[in-house]
Amino acid sequence: MSDTTAERPRSAAQEARIDLSHGSGGRAMRDLVNDVFLSAFANPALAALEDQARIPLADLCVAGDRLAFTTDSYVVDPLFFPGGDIGELAVNGTVNDLAVSGAVPLYLSCGVILEEGFALADLRRIVESMARAAEAAGVQIVTGDTKVVPKGAADKLFIHTSGVGAIPAGVEIAAGRARPGDRILVNGFIGDHGVAILAARGDLALQVPIESDTRPLNGLVRALLDACPQVHCLRDATRGGLATVLNEFAESAGVCMEFEEAAIPVRDEVRGVSEILGLDPLYYANEGVLVAIVPESCADRALAAMRAHPAGAQAASIGEVTAEPAGRVVMRSGFGGGRIVDMLIGEQLPRIC
Amino acid sequence: MSDTTAERPRSAAQEARIDLSHGSGGRAMRDLVNDVFLSAFANPALAALEDQARIPLADLCVAGDRLAFTTDSYVVDPLFFPGGDIGELAVNGTVNDLAVSGAVPLYLSCGVILEEGFALADLRRIVESMARAAEAAGVQIVTGDTKVVPKGAADKLFIHTSGVGAIPAGVEIAAGRARPGDRILVNGFIGDHGVAILAARGDLALQVPIESDTRPLNGLVRALLDACPQVHCLRDATRGGLATVLNEFAESAGVCMEFEEAAIPVRDEVRGVSEILGLDPLYYANEGVLVAIVPESCADRALAAMRAHPAGAQAASIGEVTAEPAGRVVMRSGFGGGRIVDMLIGEQLPRIC
Numbered sequence: 001m002s003d004t005t006a007e008r009p010r011s012a013a014q015e016a017r018i019d020l021s022h023g024s025g026g027r028a029m030r031d032l033v034n035d036v037f038l039s040a041f042a043n044p045a046l047a048a049l050e051d052q053a054r055i056p057l058a059d060l061c062v063a064g065d066r067l068a069f070t071t072d073s074y075v076v077d078p079l080f081f082p083g084g085d086i087g088e089l090a091v092n093g094t095v096n097d098l099a100v101s102g103a104v105p106l107y108l109s110c111g112v113i114l115e116e117g118f119a120l121a122d123l124r125r126i127v128e129s130m131a132r133a134a135e136a137a138g139v140q141i142v143t144g145d146t147k148v149v150p151k152g153a154a155d156k157l158f159i160h161t162s163g164v165g166a167i168p169a170g171v172e173i174a175a176g177r178a179r180p181g182d183r184i185l186v187n188g189f190i191g192d193h194g195v196a197i198l199a200a201r202g203d204l205a206l207q208v209p210i211e212s213d214t215r216p217l218n219g220l221v222r223a224l225l226d227a228c229p230q231v232h233c234l235r236d237a238t239r240g241g242l243a244t245v246l247n248e249f250a251e252s253a254g255v256c257m258e259f260e261e262a263a264i265p266v267r268d269e270v271r272g273v274s275e276i277l278g279l280d281p282l283y284y285a286n287e288g289v290l291v292a293i294v295p296e297s298c299a300d301r302a303l304a305a306m307r308a309h310p311a312g313a314q315a316a317s318i319g320e321v322t323a324e325p326a327g328r329v330v331m332r333s334g335f336g337g338g339r340i341v342d343m344l345i346g347e348q349l350p351r352i353c
Numbered sequence: 354m355s356d357t358t359a360e361r362p363r364s365a366a367q368e369a370r371i372d373l374s375h376g377s378g379g380r381a382m383r384d385l386v387n388d389v390f391l392s393a394f395a396n397p398a399l400a401a402l403e404d405q406a407r408i409p410l411a412d413l414c415v416a417g418d419r420l421a422f423t424t425d426s427y428v429v430d431p432l433f434f435p436g437g438d439i440g441e442l443a444v445n446g447t448v449n450d451l452a453v454s455g456a457v458p459l460y461l462s463c464g465v466i467l468e469e470g471f472a473l474a475d476l477r478r479i480v481e482s483m484a485r486a487a488e489a490a491g492v493q494i495v496t497g498d499t500k501v502v503p504k505g506a507a508d509k510l511f512i513h514t515s516g517v518g519a520i521p522a523g524v525e526i527a528a529g530r531a532r533p534g535d536r537i538l539v540n541g542f543i544g545d546h547g548v549a550i551l552a553a554r555g556d557l558a559l560q561v562p563i564e565s566d567t568r569p570l571n572g573l574v575r576a577l578l579d580a581c582p583q584v585h586c587l588r589d590a591t592r593g594g595l596a597t598v599l600n601e602f603a604e605s606a607g608v609c610m611e612f613e614e615a616a617i618p619v620r621d622e623v624r625g626v627s628e629i630l631g632l633d634p635l636y637y638a639n640e641g642v643l644v645a646i647v648p649e650s651c652a653d654r655a656l657a658a659m660r661a662h663p664a665g666a667q668a669a670s671i672g673e674v675t676a677e678p679a680g681r682v683v684m685r686s687g688f689g690g691g692r693i694v695d696m697l698i699g700e701q702l703p704r705i706c
Contacts, residue, residue, distance in 0.1 A: 021700040024699065024701070025591060025592025025594075026697025027696045027697065027698050029593075048527070049528070050454065050527065050528065051450040051453055051588065051589075052451055052456070052516075053420075053422045054419050055419060057418055057419060057519065061410055061414070066410060067406075068406070069406045070404060070405035070406070071462035071464045071496055071515055073466050073498055074500075075466060097404040098405055100405075101405045101407060107422060109422065109423070111515075112426075113466075142422060143423050145425045154511070160424070160498075160513040160515075162462050175402070235404065239382075240377060240379045241378075244378055244379050248402075344377055346374045346377065347374040347376070348377070350373045350376065350501070350503055351502055351506070
C-alpha cells in the first residue's frame with residue numbers, strides 16, 4: 001500500500017477537509033456526525049440522534065448511590081504525540097477524574113471545536129482513538145456536539161469530554177480526609193507525559209524515547225479499593241504535577257505531606273531532560289499517575305494490589321502524612337534535610353493536556 | 354499582602370488579563386477558580402474542590418426514572434450581543450437540550466478555553482451572566498475546568514457546558530414519535546437570535562433593534578407537559594433553524610411535516626432583514642424557540658398552556674403531520690401551492706452559537 005500511495009495523487013478522501021458547513025446544524029453536519037462519530041462510538045443512546053442521551057437511572061443505581069459528574073477540555077499541542085493523541089487523552093482524562101472519586105465511570109460526552117480546514121482523516125483518526133480508549137476503559141460515549149470556527153479562530157482541534165459515573169455505597173474519598181500517620185502511594189513513574197509533549201514539539205535539541213503515560217486508572221482504583229476500602233484520598237496528578245496534588249491534599253486536610261525524594265519513581269531519561277532544562281519532575285503533568293493517601297493499617301495491602309495491576313507495576317510508597325507543618329508539603333532528601341515544596345507557581349509548559 | 358492590593362488603583366483590576374499561568378493547574382489557576390467561578394456559582398458540590406461533583410442519586414430519582422445527559426460548546430462571535438452573551442447562551446442552550454427530552458434539568462458543568470490576554474473583567478461578566486442564567490433556570494453549575502491557550506490559538510473565549518437531568522416516569526418524547534394527524538406548534542417568533550448576531554457583528558449596513566431570544570425553556574416545557582402529557586416530539590430550533598428541526602422529525606418518524614408559511618411567527622424587522630439579505634428565516638438559529646408535535650386531541654390545550662407562559666406568549670399552531678411525502682417537509686403558501694423545504698445545506702452564518 002505504501003509504495004502505491006507514493007506514486008499516485010492523494011485521493012479525495014485523504015484531502016477532505018472540514019469546512020464551515022460541517023458546523024451549521026444542517027445536512028453537512030448531520031452527515032459528518034453519522035460518518036465519523038456515530039460509526040466509531042456506536043451505541044444505542046447516541047444512535048437515537050436526540051439532543052441528549054437517555055439512560056435508565058437504575059443502570060447507575062446498581063453501580064452506586066451517588067452520581068459523579070466531571071468535565072475537562074483538551075487543548076494539547078501537538079494533537080499526536082508519542083504514546084497517544086488528544087482523543088485518547090480526552091477519554092482517559094475524564095475517566096480518571098471520575099475514577100479518583102471511587103466512581104465506576106459509565107458514560108461520556110464528546111464535544112469538538114474544529115478549525116476550518118482541519119483534515120478529515122486526522123479527525124477520523126482522533127475519533128477512532130477515542131472509541132478505542134472508551135472501550136478499554138469500559139465507558140460509552142453517548143452524546144456529543146460539533147462546532148466549526150473559521151480558519152485562525154482556533155488551533156486545529158479542541159475536545160471537551162464530560163463524564164458521569166456512580167460512586168459505590170460506603171466509598172468516601174476526599175482530599176480533606178488525609179490524617180497523620182497515613183501513607184502516601186503513587187502508582188508509577190512521574191513526568192513521562194510532560195517530557196513526551198516537550199519532545200514531540202521539537203523543543204528539545206535531543207531525542208528522548210519517552211511516551212506519554214496516558215491510560216485509564218479506573219481498573220487500578222478498583223483493585224486498590226478492593227484491597228483497602230478505607231482509602232482516604234485519591235487524585236490523578238495531571239496539570240501541576242505531583243507537587244500540586246500533594247499541596248491540595250495538605251491544604252484541604254490541614255496536614256503535612258512528607259515524602260522522600262529518592263522514593264519518587266522517575267525514569268532516568270526524564271531526570272536527565274529535567275536537569276538539562278532546569279525543570280522539576282514534581283511539576284510535570286502526568287496522564288496516568290495516581291496519588292493515594294491510605295491508612296497505615298492497609299498501606300502494604302494497597303501497595304501490593306497496585307503493583308499487581310498493569311497500571312501500577314512501579315507503584316511506590318513515597319512518604320507519610322504528618323501533623324506539622326500543617327498545610328505544607330515537605331520533601332526529605334538523602335542528606336536528611338527537608339524543603340517545602342509549593343504548588344506550581346507560573347506555567348511550566350502551556351497546552352500540555 | 355491584602356492591604357497593598359487594596360491600595361492598587363481600580364484601573365489595574367480593570368486591565369487585568371488572563372495569562373498562561375491561569376491554565377497551569379497550579380496556584381494561579383486555583384486563585385482564578387476561587388475568585389471568579391466559585392464565588393459566582395456558589396454551591397457545595399463545586400466548593401468541595403474535587404475533580405468531580407458528587408450528587409446523591411436519590412436527588413435525581415425523585416425527579417424521574419431516566420438520566421438525561423447532554424453537551425454543547427459555544428463559540429459565538431461576538432461574545433456580547435443584544436439580548437445576551439456567550440455565558441447566558443451556554444447555560445440556556447444546555448438547559449434546553451435537557452428540557453426537550455422532558456427532563457427536569459438539574460446540574461451543569463462549565464469548561465472554558467481562554468485565549469492568553471483575555472480581559473479578566475470580561476470573564477467575570479460572562480461568568481456572572483452564567484450564574485444568573487443558572488439561577489433563572491433552576492440548575493446548579495457543579496463542576497468545571499479552565500484551560501488557557503497562547504495568544505492566537507483560540508479566539509478570545511469558548512465555553513462548553515454539559516448537563517444532567519432526570520426524565521419523569523411516563524414521559525416519552527422522541528423525534529420518531531410524530532404521527533399523521535398530530536399538530537405542529539411553535540412557542541414564538543423565529544429568527545431573532547440569528548438577526549441579533551448579524552447586527553452585532555456590524556455585518557448589516559442598517560440598524561436592527563432585535564435582541565437574541567436566548568432563554569431557558571424548561572418552565573415552558575413543564576407547562577406544556579402538564580397540559581398535554583402525551584407530547585410526541587420536542588426540540589429547540591437552534592443551528593439549522595425551524596426547517597432543520599422539522600426535517601429531523603420528518604426523517605425520524607417517516608412522516609411529512611406540512612406547515613403554513615403565513616402561520617410562522619416572524620417579526621417584521623426579521624422579515625425585512627431577510628428580504629434584503631436574501632436569507633430565509635426558516636434557517637436562522639434560534640436560542641429560545643420550541644417546536645412541539647402534539648396529538649390533535651390535546652393540541653388546543655397545549656397551545657393555550659404555551660400562550661399562558663411568558664416564554665410562549667406568541668405560540669402558534671403552524672401546521673400538521675401528514676403521511677405523504679414521507680420524510681419531507683412541505684410549506685404551503687397563501688396561494689395554495691406547496692414547496693419542499695429541505696434541511697439547511699451549507700452554512701448561513703458561522704459562529705452563531
